[in-house]
Amino acid sequence: MNEMTFHLSAFDGPLDLLLHLIARNKVSIYDIPIASILEQYLEVLHTAEAMDLDVAGDFIAMAAQLVYIKSKMLLPKPEAEEEEDPRAELVEQLLEYQRMKEMTPYFRDHLDVGRDVIAKPPEPRGERGPVEYHHQPSDLVRAARALLERAQRRTPPSAAAFRGIVGRESVPVGVKIAAILKRFLGQTRLRFTSLFEGAKSRSEVVATFLAVLELSKERRIVLEGDGEQTELTLVEDDRA
Template sequence: MNDSAPVQGELVLARIHGEPMLEMPADLYIPPDALEVFLETFEGPLDLLLYLIRRANLDVLDIPMAPLTEQYLAYIDAMRTGNLDLASDYLLMAATLLDIKSRMLLPRPPKEGAEVEEEDPRAELVRRLVEYERIKRGAALLDSIPRVERNFEWVVVHVAEKTVERLPDVSLLDLQSAWLALMQRARLNRNHRIQREELSVREHMTGILRRLGGQGDVAFEELFEFTHGISSLVVGFLAVLELVKEGLVLLSQNAPMEPIYVRLKESVSVESA
């Protein structure tokens, strides 16, 4: 049988090479900050009490005050070798445990008259321990919930805005090329009839607007009648330029040197024009 085996009820401070250490060595040097590390393992006197109760597998609702107080005082003695101010809360709890222990050890004289059940001196301490354990479990449950920037990171996805397709602008050179193409087609389709015509730019403008109404994009060449002669083409071309100038129609093309298209501006109605 091992003679160094601890007696039941003795507090084992540590084990060195498997051998229990029941007393603090007299020549042991404790650094000034060692107590802070020791106390940080517990979050307060209630945490230390709860640790001692759970380690001894005791019922928190029926605490044996004598062994619990002895174990608690053993921890306090170890703490008092360091910073006393840091252990003030623990000393206050030690005084409370001693008070409860003494009240439970004192004999209770019988009271005269009706029997009145006295309150258990441990009742307030038990209430505080049960409430503290419930809060500690709730805190542990909340801490187990995944947390942003600890367990995962937010994923940010940048969605680019839809770009609006911008068609090439119609330059004067494009209009000149379109006009020369019209003149070329007019020469091929001209006849030798001689007649007097009174041509009006405003009438051509009105006719073009009516033709564009509800049609969307219309090819530039489709706005002209090649069988009516050069004069009709000239007046029609002037009508188109005047409509563009007044902002009633829009010119567009899919790419440079591509066919030109004419369409009625969205805010313009044929009736108002």
Template sequence: MTSPDTGPGDIAAAGLPEVVDTVAVARLYGAPLFQMPQDLYIPPDALEIFLEAFEGPLDLLLYLIRKQNFNILDIPLADVTRQYLSYVDQIRTTNLELASEYLLMAAMLIEIKSRMLLPPKKTEEGQEPEDPRAELVRRLLEYEQMKMAAAKLDQLPLLGRDFLRAQVYIEQSLKPRFPDVSVNELREAWLDILKRAKLTQHHKITREELSVREHMSMVLRTLQGRRFVEFQDLFEPTRGPQVLVVTFIAMLELSRERLIEVTQAEAFAPIYVRLAYQPA
């Protein structure tokens, strides 16, 4: 408080504002401001208030339906359309480009309502026509399902938002640190080795010495003490075609020297081989 004897000059010298009984409306750079400047210009869009934030026309329509507990399968289009248009009128005054998307949905609602007022016409097959609201209901249900799934995903813990990855640096000066090798690098190294092996592979051809006389003795030992042996039992297919050929030549040589007999009872009957009869 100042005394009655204090003059304006003393107040200015003390650095106090001349008006002390008026409440300051604002502060400018720390100094009190007791009245608004006469030349202050405030743009019309300096202050905007958004009551609800919607992500599109379907989001707004679903909000109006769920807020009033309407049955989504039986939407009262008259009430919903009226509330929808009132919201569109509000955003048209501030953002015409944003309102264009909502106007398209409003036109669709009005079209559906007009189709419901007309008498239904049966299809060419004589069936009842589909409810004009059916397509809109399908779109709303699909959008609500995706919105709920997105909300559940947003509730999952997120790296950088809900938790951070722990990073600990341990210096290992005594133990050498070798570079990490991935599975793909090992695979590429193995394929490179196989490629080089194909370029340097060797093919060795060997020749097996087969004796006709030796196989003649083998055939005679097989027939020794037996009345006869079926022709195919004298061959060993597992030893390869070379042994089969030499065994056949040995049999022909034994037959030429009359040491074995090859007999057949009738045409297409099995062929038998036995030792030739030697008179005493």
């Protein structure tokens, strides 16, 4: 059995062939005479010199679609029902293909735009002599001083900058608990703010506050009042 090949050099595909037949018969694309176009379509396929199965598949599929449309148009239509024209989908395909085909020359003409364009390099500037600077020694001193100031701003601050913030020994909370209880020896109530009088560091303030919380948690003192009016009352059972 001889191998069959298929080649239609004049047409890019089945839609292209259909558009050619429609134009040759001078019929409207919206009212295609399917029977006549199908007959001519099959004649073109039969007269092709060779058959390439990969290419022929699309043409044969279109032939099958035309046969299907023809068969639907031959079937009797119920009078009560309005059916869509079987050719509608084919018409949409042809119109879309026609629009794409019309745009092909435009893209072909612009495909190589700029391909042969070479950007002109910048023109060299005129010949210049050696660069001369006219600065005084004081200008160099000012520039060096500014450079040193910028470098100092980028370096970490010295330890002296943290004096009074960090570096002090922390005050133990137990020491402050003992000090608060000692103040209750001669009285049963203390103002909350009085506990912080004479504090020498942040660490001592924090330790005092934690000592008050610890004594309250252990129910050795009772906090009463609000804000600066808060007072501490020693629980009677624990009073020494």
